[in-house]
Amino acid sequence: MTEISDETRFLHAIEMGLGAMQWGDRAIWQYGREYGVEEVGQAFRASLDAGVRFVDTAELYGNGLSERLLGRFLQETDQPALIATKFFPWPWRFSKQAPLRALRGSLARVGVERIDLYQIHWPNPLIGSDRLMDGLAECVKAGLTRTVGVSNYGHARMLAAYSALERNGVPLAANQVHYSLLNRTVEKDGILARCNELGIRMIAYCPLERGMLTGKYTPENPPAGRRASKYAKFLASVQPLLKYMTQVGQDHGGKSCAQVALNWTICKGAMPIPGAKNAAQAEQNAGALGWRLTDEEVARLDFASDAIAMPTMTAH
Secondary structure: OOOOOOOOHHHHOOOOOEEOOOOOOOOOOOEOOOEOHHHHHHHHHHHHHOOOOEEEOOOOHHHHHHHHHHHHHHHOOOOOOEEEEEEOOOOOOOOOOHHHHHHHHHHHHHOOOOEEEEEEOOOOOOOOHHHHHHHHHHHHHOOOEEEEEEEOOOHHHHHHHHHHHHHOOOOEEEEEEEOEOOEOHHHHOOHHHHHHHHOOEEEEEOOOHHHOOOOOOEOOEOOOOHHHHHHHHHHHHHHHHHHHHHHHHHHOOOOOHHHHHHHHHHHOOOEEOOEOOOHHHHHHHHOOOOOOOOHHHHHHHHHHHHOOOOOOOOOO
16 A cells, blocks of 8 residues: 555544535435525534534535535634535636636635645546646645545546646545445445555545435335435335344444444445435434444445445436
């Protein structure tokens, strides 16, 4: 394994973060109908109180609303928080200076002078990896972000980003990917192992698979909105896995399915960033910390998950 750089070491010390995609998202999560600013503010405060202090957002989430809400919540607390956000490489953002300009916009919305992690949200084949990485390096050199990373990068693109940043003297701190018991692609194709080898922190979004791993949903009680069209027909096949997760949770003092799923992600060497729409969900997520599944339990969860063929969800 490559020695972890001093600049990125703090990311490897964080076991779990808080994902803020749900803050302002109406298409998938029905923000403004089922919950609103008061509820997500409570989720933020409950997370900090539980020791979860890494918050991941993006300029794309709620068209900037997620960042603005985070900024509001930060002003209302004296507790420290680590902030990550993302640059979306629209086709017209083709210059090396585009990430720097976009980061300044994100900083203004959050109301801070510097963040801890700035990421390219998605690769764009129309914009060269070197140009994007040069732009990220400029963000570090300008003192506007502590570290930089990528998101949704496959094996080849991740290695290209790593090399391009290295030429600028900047480490690739993280690759944020879709990873859960129901989507283990990055584990099986070797990306997780390569991240560990190179000292890149893997950050796992959708670790609860948009609620499917909480045990809340059944074929008779599917989720609402766009999630229903993607997941409803798979809910029956997920039930045996959830049954075993319930058993495992009971063996660990009454842990929930969600807590088992998050702990599994941590045991795999990734940092899960589950979302939270309210304080109860934030407190539930935090219950995944402070204990560990056994190697045998992890292996049996792997085996149970292998029997389920799930759709690929790309909206993040």
